[in-house]
Amino acid sequence: MKKIPVMEIFGPTIQGEGMVIGQKTMFVRTGGCDYRCSWCDSAFTWDGTGKSNLMTAEDIIKQLKEIGGDRFSHVTISGGNPAIHQGIGKLVSSLKSLGIKTAVETQGSLWQEWMMEVSDVTISPKPPSSKMETDYDKLDYYIDRLKDQHVSLKVVVFNEGDLEYAKHIHERYPEIPMYLQVGNDEVESVENDSLISHLLDRYEWLIDQAVASETLNDVKVLPQLHTLVWGNKRGV
Numbered sequence: 001m002k003k004i005p006v007m008e009i010f011g012p013t014i015q016g017e018g019m020v021i022g023q024k025t026m027f028v029r030t031g032g033c034d035y036r037c038s039w040c041d042s043a044f045t046w047d048g049t050g051k052s053n054l055m056t057a058e059d060i061i062k063q064l065k066e067i068g069g070d071r072f073s074h075v076t077i078s079g080g081n082p083a084i085h086q087g088i089g090k091l092v093s094s095l096k097s098l099g100i101k102t103a104v105e106t107q108g109s110l111w112q113e114w115m116m117e118v119s120d121v122t123i124s125p126k127p128p129s130s131k132m133e134t135d136y137d138k139l140d141y142y143i144d145r146l147k148d149q150h151v152s153l154k155v156v157v158f159n160e161g162d163l164e165y166a167k168h169i170h171e172r173y174p175e176i177p178m179y180l181q182v183g184n185d186e187v188e189s190v191e192n193d194s195l196i197s198h199l200l201d202r203y204e205w206l207i208d209q210a211v212a213s214e215t216l217n218d219v220k221v222l223p224q225l226h227t228l229v230w231g232n233k234r235g236v
Protein backbone atom coordinates (compact mmCIF):
# COMPACT_ATOMS: atom_id res chain seq x y z
CA MET A 1 0.00 0.00 0.00
CA LYS A 2 1.26 3.49 -0.88
CA LYS A 3 2.37 5.50 2.15
CA ILE A 4 1.58 9.15 2.74
CA PRO A 5 3.80 11.56 4.72
CA VAL A 6 1.53 12.97 7.42
CA MET A 7 2.52 16.07 9.41
CA GLU A 8 -0.48 16.20 11.73
CA ILE A 9 -3.93 14.75 12.32
CA PHE A 10 -6.29 16.78 14.48
CA GLY A 11 -9.90 17.52 15.30
CA PRO A 12 -12.76 17.50 15.44
CA THR A 13 -12.68 21.24 14.89
CA ILE A 14 -14.47 23.51 12.44
CA GLN A 15 -13.43 24.21 8.88
CA GLY A 16 -12.32 27.81 9.22
CA GLU A 17 -12.18 28.68 5.52
CA GLY A 18 -14.08 28.72 2.28
CA MET A 19 -16.98 26.77 0.84
CA VAL A 20 -17.81 24.67 3.91
CA ILE A 21 -16.79 27.18 6.59
CA GLY A 22 -18.14 26.13 9.96
CA GLN A 23 -18.37 22.44 9.01
CA LYS A 24 -17.31 20.16 11.86
CA THR A 25 -14.36 18.19 10.52
CA MET A 26 -11.16 16.32 11.26
CA PHE A 27 -7.93 17.45 9.53
CA VAL A 28 -5.19 15.38 7.95
CA ARG A 29 -2.22 17.55 6.98
CA THR A 30 0.23 15.99 4.52
CA GLY A 31 3.87 16.95 4.03
CA GLY A 32 5.49 18.39 0.92
CA CYS A 33 4.52 21.14 -1.50
CA ASP A 34 5.45 21.96 -5.10
CA TYR A 35 4.99 25.68 -4.21
CA ARG A 36 6.84 27.98 -1.81
CA CYS A 37 4.36 30.79 -1.11
CA SER A 38 6.05 33.80 0.52
CA TRP A 39 3.32 33.98 3.18
CA CYS A 40 2.49 30.27 3.64
CA ASP A 41 0.94 29.74 7.07
CA SER A 42 1.90 26.05 6.96
CA ALA A 43 5.51 26.32 5.79
CA PHE A 44 6.54 23.64 8.28
CA THR A 45 5.02 21.13 5.83
CA TRP A 46 7.76 21.85 3.28
CA ASP A 47 10.62 23.95 4.74
CA GLY A 48 12.26 21.16 6.74
CA THR A 49 11.17 22.48 10.16
CA GLY A 50 8.37 19.91 10.55
CA LYS A 51 8.49 16.13 10.94
CA SER A 52 6.22 13.72 9.05
CA ASN A 53 5.21 10.10 9.61
CA LEU A 54 4.83 7.77 6.64
CA MET A 55 1.35 6.27 7.01
CA THR A 56 -0.97 4.05 4.99
CA ALA A 57 -4.63 4.96 4.51
CA GLU A 58 -5.43 2.34 7.15
CA ASP A 59 -2.99 3.89 9.66
CA ILE A 60 -4.53 7.32 9.07
CA ILE A 61 -8.10 6.09 9.59
CA LYS A 62 -7.02 4.30 12.77
CA GLN A 63 -5.49 7.52 14.12
CA LEU A 64 -8.50 9.61 13.06
CA LYS A 65 -10.66 7.25 15.13
CA GLU A 66 -8.24 7.30 18.07
CA ILE A 67 -8.34 11.09 18.17
CA GLY A 68 -11.89 11.81 16.99
CA GLY A 69 -13.75 8.75 18.27
CA ASP A 70 -17.27 8.72 16.85
CA ARG A 71 -17.43 12.53 16.92
CA PHE A 72 -16.88 13.15 13.21
CA SER A 73 -18.32 12.40 9.76
CA HIS A 74 -16.14 14.72 7.66
CA VAL A 75 -12.37 14.75 7.04
CA THR A 76 -10.45 17.62 5.43
CA ILE A 77 -7.16 16.78 3.74
CA SER A 78 -4.76 19.70 3.49
CA GLY A 79 -1.02 20.24 3.45
CA GLY A 80 1.32 21.12 1.90
CA ASN A 81 -0.19 20.05 -1.39
CA PRO A 82 -2.09 16.78 -0.82
CA ALA A 83 -2.28 16.36 -4.60
CA ILE A 84 1.37 15.28 -4.60
CA HIS A 85 0.33 11.98 -3.04
CA GLN A 86 -1.26 9.23 -5.10
CA GLY A 87 -1.89 7.19 -1.93
CA ILE A 88 -4.61 9.59 -0.80
CA GLY A 89 -6.96 7.87 -3.26
CA LYS A 90 -7.18 4.88 -0.94
CA LEU A 91 -7.84 7.14 2.05
CA VAL A 92 -10.66 8.95 0.23
CA SER A 93 -12.32 5.73 -0.97
CA SER A 94 -11.99 4.02 2.43
CA LEU A 95 -13.51 7.01 4.23
CA LYS A 96 -16.32 7.10 1.66
CA SER A 97 -17.10 3.43 2.29
CA LEU A 98 -17.35 4.26 6.01
CA GLY A 99 -19.90 7.00 5.23
CA ILE A 100 -17.40 9.77 5.98
CA LYS A 101 -17.26 12.76 3.64
CA THR A 102 -13.97 14.28 2.55
CA ALA A 103 -12.69 17.69 1.55
CA VAL A 104 -9.40 18.68 0.01
CA GLU A 105 -7.42 21.92 -0.07
CA THR A 106 -5.07 22.33 -3.02
CA GLN A 107 -3.63 25.07 -5.21
CA GLY A 108 -4.65 23.27 -8.43
CA SER A 109 -1.14 22.66 -9.77
CA LEU A 110 -1.06 18.84 -9.78
CA TRP A 111 -3.91 16.53 -10.80
CA GLN A 112 -4.86 13.20 -9.21
CA GLU A 113 -7.80 11.05 -10.33
CA TRP A 114 -8.88 10.63 -6.70
CA MET A 115 -9.98 14.31 -6.76
CA MET A 116 -13.14 13.06 -8.48
CA GLU A 117 -14.14 11.12 -5.32
CA VAL A 118 -13.68 14.04 -2.88
CA SER A 119 -16.93 15.59 -1.57
CA ASP A 120 -15.71 19.23 -1.34
CA VAL A 121 -12.75 20.43 -3.41
CA THR A 122 -11.25 23.85 -2.70
CA ILE A 123 -8.84 25.13 -5.32
CA SER A 124 -6.75 28.06 -4.16
CA PRO A 125 -4.69 29.48 -7.03
CA LYS A 126 -1.99 31.80 -5.81
CA PRO A 127 -1.98 35.59 -6.35
CA PRO A 128 1.15 37.68 -7.13
CA SER A 129 1.99 38.43 -3.46
CA SER A 130 2.78 34.71 -3.01
CA LYS A 131 5.58 35.02 -5.64
CA MET A 132 4.21 31.89 -7.35
CA GLU A 133 3.18 31.63 -11.03
CA THR A 134 -0.16 30.12 -12.02
CA ASP A 135 0.01 27.41 -14.70
CA TYR A 136 -3.30 28.11 -16.44
CA ASP A 137 -3.18 24.90 -18.49
CA LYS A 138 -3.16 22.93 -15.24
CA LEU A 139 -5.84 25.09 -13.65
CA ASP A 140 -8.09 24.89 -16.75
CA TYR A 141 -7.80 21.11 -16.61
CA TYR A 142 -8.71 21.05 -12.90
CA ILE A 143 -11.78 23.19 -13.42
CA ASP A 144 -12.83 21.25 -16.48
CA ARG A 145 -12.67 17.91 -14.66
CA LEU A 146 -14.36 19.18 -11.48
CA LYS A 147 -16.94 21.64 -12.82
CA ASP A 148 -19.86 19.29 -12.13
CA GLN A 149 -18.64 18.42 -8.62
CA HIS A 150 -18.84 20.38 -5.35
CA VAL A 151 -15.89 22.64 -6.11
CA SER A 152 -14.88 26.22 -5.35
CA LEU A 153 -12.12 28.73 -5.99
CA LYS A 154 -10.58 30.57 -3.05
CA VAL A 155 -8.10 33.38 -3.61
CA VAL A 156 -6.18 34.79 -0.67
CA VAL A 157 -5.90 38.57 -0.96
CA PHE A 158 -3.19 40.74 0.62
CA ASN A 159 -3.19 43.81 -1.66
CA GLU A 160 -4.58 45.45 -4.82
CA GLY A 161 -2.45 43.27 -7.11
CA ASP A 162 -3.98 40.17 -5.53
CA LEU A 163 -7.43 41.63 -5.97
CA GLU A 164 -6.80 42.13 -9.70
CA TYR A 165 -5.68 38.49 -9.88
CA ALA A 166 -8.85 37.37 -8.05
CA LYS A 167 -10.96 39.31 -10.58
CA HIS A 168 -9.11 37.65 -13.43
CA ILE A 169 -9.67 34.18 -11.95
CA HIS A 170 -13.37 34.90 -11.40
CA GLU A 171 -13.77 36.15 -14.98
CA ARG A 172 -11.99 33.10 -16.36
CA TYR A 173 -14.16 30.64 -14.39
CA PRO A 174 -17.47 32.51 -13.85
CA GLU A 175 -19.48 29.34 -13.12
CA ILE A 176 -17.29 28.27 -10.19
CA PRO A 177 -18.25 29.58 -6.72
CA MET A 178 -15.68 32.22 -5.80
CA TYR A 179 -14.33 33.02 -2.35
CA LEU A 180 -12.05 35.90 -1.32
CA GLN A 181 -10.05 35.17 1.81
CA VAL A 182 -8.25 37.62 4.07
CA GLY A 183 -4.49 37.17 3.90
CA ASN A 184 -2.75 36.75 7.25
CA ASP A 185 0.50 38.77 7.06
CA GLU A 186 1.40 38.02 10.70
CA VAL A 187 1.72 34.23 10.70
CA GLU A 188 4.43 34.34 13.40
CA SER A 189 2.43 36.50 15.84
CA VAL A 190 1.55 35.05 19.25
CA GLU A 191 -0.19 38.27 20.36
CA ASN A 192 -3.77 37.13 19.71
CA ASP A 193 -5.53 40.38 20.63
CA SER A 194 -3.51 42.54 18.25
CA LEU A 195 -3.47 39.82 15.56
CA ILE A 196 -7.25 39.42 15.63
CA SER A 197 -7.92 43.14 15.60
CA HIS A 198 -5.50 43.53 12.68
CA LEU A 199 -7.14 40.67 10.74
CA LEU A 200 -10.59 42.16 11.32
CA ASP A 201 -9.30 45.46 9.87
CA ARG A 202 -7.98 43.54 6.88
CA TYR A 203 -11.38 41.81 6.55
CA GLU A 204 -13.12 45.19 6.51
CA TRP A 205 -10.69 46.38 3.82
CA LEU A 206 -11.40 43.27 1.72
CA ILE A 207 -15.18 43.69 2.09
CA ASP A 208 -14.83 47.36 1.02
CA GLN A 209 -12.89 46.28 -2.09
CA ALA A 210 -15.48 43.66 -3.09
CA VAL A 211 -18.36 46.05 -2.42
CA ALA A 212 -16.77 48.72 -4.64
CA SER A 213 -16.12 46.33 -7.53
CA GLU A 214 -18.37 45.70 -10.54
CA THR A 215 -16.53 42.47 -11.34
CA LEU A 216 -16.78 40.92 -7.90
CA ASN A 217 -20.56 40.76 -7.55
CA ASP A 218 -21.15 37.05 -7.08
CA VAL A 219 -18.41 36.38 -4.52
CA LYS A 220 -18.21 35.43 -0.87
CA VAL A 221 -15.78 37.36 1.31
CA LEU A 222 -14.44 35.49 4.33
CA PRO A 223 -11.83 35.69 7.06
CA GLN A 224 -9.96 32.63 8.31
CA LEU A 225 -12.41 31.90 11.10
CA HIS A 226 -10.03 29.59 12.97
CA THR A 227 -7.43 32.38 13.15
CA LEU A 228 -10.00 34.76 14.63
CA VAL A 229 -10.82 32.16 17.28
CA TRP A 230 -7.40 30.62 18.02
CA GLY A 231 -4.81 32.94 16.44
CA ASN A 232 -1.85 31.20 14.80
CA LYS A 233 -2.11 28.13 17.03
CA ARG A 234 -1.40 24.83 15.25
CA GLY A 235 -3.65 21.77 15.29
CA VAL A 236 -6.98 23.63 15.50
Ligand SMILES: C[S@@+](CC[C@H](N)C(=O)[O-])C[C@H]1O[C@@H](n2cnc3c(N)ncnc32)[C@H](O)[C@@H]1O
Pocket residue numbers: 033039040041042078079080081082105106107123124154156181182183184185187224
Ligand atom coordinates in the same frame (compact mmCIF):
# COMPACT_ATOMS: atom_id res chain seq x y z
C1 LIG B 1 -1.64 25.91 3.79
S1 LIG B 1 -2.62 25.74 2.36
C2 LIG B 1 -2.52 23.99 2.01
C3 LIG B 1 -3.30 23.57 0.78
C4 LIG B 1 -2.72 24.00 -0.56
N1 LIG B 1 -1.30 23.92 -0.61
C5 LIG B 1 -3.18 25.39 -0.93
O1 LIG B 1 -2.40 26.34 -0.78
O2 LIG B 1 -4.33 25.53 -1.34
C6 LIG B 1 -4.31 25.87 2.96
C7 LIG B 1 -5.00 27.18 2.67
O3 LIG B 1 -4.38 28.19 3.45
C8 LIG B 1 -4.26 29.35 2.65
N2 LIG B 1 -3.21 30.17 3.24
C9 LIG B 1 -1.90 29.86 3.36
N3 LIG B 1 -1.22 30.84 3.97
C10 LIG B 1 -2.12 31.82 4.25
C11 LIG B 1 -2.03 33.11 4.86
N4 LIG B 1 -0.87 33.58 5.32
N5 LIG B 1 -3.16 33.84 4.97
C12 LIG B 1 -4.35 33.36 4.51
N6 LIG B 1 -4.50 32.15 3.93
C13 LIG B 1 -3.40 31.39 3.79
C14 LIG B 1 -3.93 28.79 1.28
O4 LIG B 1 -4.17 29.73 0.25
C15 LIG B 1 -4.90 27.62 1.22
O5 LIG B 1 -6.15 28.07 0.78
Ligand SMILES: Nc1nc2[nH]cc(C(=O)O)c2c(=O)[nH]1
Pocket residue numbers: 013014015016017027042078079105226236
Ligand atom coordinates in the same frame (compact mmCIF):
# COMPACT_ATOMS: atom_id res chain seq x y z
N1 LIG C 1 -9.84 25.05 11.52
C1 LIG C 1 -9.05 25.05 10.44
N2 LIG C 1 -9.59 25.33 9.24
C2 LIG C 1 -8.77 25.27 8.16
N3 LIG C 1 -9.11 25.46 6.86
C3 LIG C 1 -8.03 25.26 6.09
C4 LIG C 1 -6.96 24.93 6.90
C5 LIG C 1 -5.65 24.55 6.34
O1 LIG C 1 -4.62 24.80 6.96
O2 LIG C 1 -5.64 24.00 5.24
C6 LIG C 1 -7.41 24.94 8.22
C7 LIG C 1 -6.86 24.68 9.51
O3 LIG C 1 -5.67 24.42 9.72
N4 LIG C 1 -7.72 24.74 10.57
Ligand code: SF4
Pocket residue numbers: 033034035036037040041042043045079080081107
Ligand atom coordinates in the same frame (compact mmCIF):
# COMPACT_ATOMS: atom_id res chain seq x y z
S1 SF4 D 1 0.66 26.11 -2.01
FE1 SF4 D 1 -0.30 25.98 0.02
S2 SF4 D 1 1.07 24.75 1.31
FE2 SF4 D 1 2.17 25.22 -0.59
S3 SF4 D 1 3.40 26.98 -0.03
FE3 SF4 D 1 1.49 27.79 -0.90
S4 SF4 D 1 0.04 28.05 0.82
FE4 SF4 D 1 1.76 26.80 1.52
Ligand SMILES: [Mg+2]
Pocket residue numbers: 041042
Ligand atom coordinates in the same frame (compact mmCIF):
# COMPACT_ATOMS: atom_id res chain seq x y z
MG1 LIG E 1 -4.17 26.80 7.49
